[in-house]
Amino acid sequence: MAHPTQLGFQDAASPVMEELLHFHDHALMIVFLISTLVLYIIIAMVSTKLTNKYILDSQEIEIVWTVLPAVILVLIALPSLRILYLMDEINDPHLTIKAMGHQWYWSYEYTDYEDLGFDSYMIPTQDLTPGQFRLLETDHRMVVPMESPIRVLVSAEDVLHSWAVPSLGMKMDAVPGRLNQTAFIASRPGVFYGQCSEICGANHSFMPIVVEAVPLEHFESWSSLMLEDA
Numbered sequence: 001m002a003h004p005t006q007l008g009f010q011d012a013a014s015p016v017m018e019e020l021l022h023f024h025d026h027a028l029m030i031v032f033l034i035s036t037l038v039l040y041i042i043i044a045m046v047s048t049k050l051t052n053k054y055i056l057d058s059q060e061i062e063i064v065w066t067v068l069p070a071v072i073l074v075l076i077a078l079p080s081l082r083i084l085y086l087m088d089e090i091n092d093p094h095l096t097i098k099a100m101g102h103q104w105y106w107s108y109e110y111t112d113y114e115d116l117g118f119d120s121y122m123i124p125t126q127d128l129t130p131g132q133f134r135l136l137e138t139d140h141r142m143v144v145p146m147e148s149p150i151r152v153l154v155s156a157e158d159v160l161h162s163w164a165v166p167s168l169g170m171k172m173d174a175v176p177g178r179l180n181q182t183a184f185i186a187s188r189p190g191v192f193y194g195q196c197s198e199i200c201g202a203n204h205s206f207m208p209i210v211v212e213a214v215p216l217e218h219f220e221s222w223s224s225l226m227l228e229d230a
């Protein structure tokens with residue numbers, strides 16, 4: 001999760017987020033090189049005493065400043081499109097979870113099980129225990145098996161919401177009457193925090209998302225316990 005003095009992204013917990021981090025570094029390096037080149041040209045023009053008042057046009061310069069930006073855009077677009085296709089690809093998910101946004105909480109339904117679903121509310125500040133995070137903890141976590149493809153169906157019951165978990169590289173709008181889908185693979189065990197990322201009313205800031213990735217045997221034990229309590 002994020003820390004108070006953190007400057008970069010959260011640690012990646014899924015292959016998609018790892019690709020997004022690589023693309024961020026790739027794009028940032030291109031921006032850095034362009035900025036350096038422009039700064040050098042400005043300094044050179046300001047500091048030089050050489051001038052030429054009689055140049056009306058230059059075919060060579062026009063070719064350079066047309067071709068070079070086109071090449072740079074291609075270098076940015078190709079890896080970006082690759083990640084977009086990777087994010088949309090959902091092949092044989094091992095588990096499907098339906099996440100519904102409400103004012104102001106989330107409800108989860110494990111569609112592969114007959115009767116496994118629950119509501120997830122934020123734990124009030126006065127009820128937190130030592131070690132828990134303010135405005136981020138929920139009374140029920142969305143538990144998933146690690147290293148397994150998970151499909152998440154996202155919708156809303158009332159107004160627009162957005163289901164987002166930054167460390168998993170996920171953000172999907174929850175639209176009433178529409179069923180959107182996304183997928184992820186948790187590459188390591190852990191607890192990953194997110195929040196509703198679409199302004200949805202007075203308590204928009206109080207509907208966190210908590211995803212807990214556990215080994216498969218622990219997930220099976222958890223699901224059996226939840227089914228017994230249902």
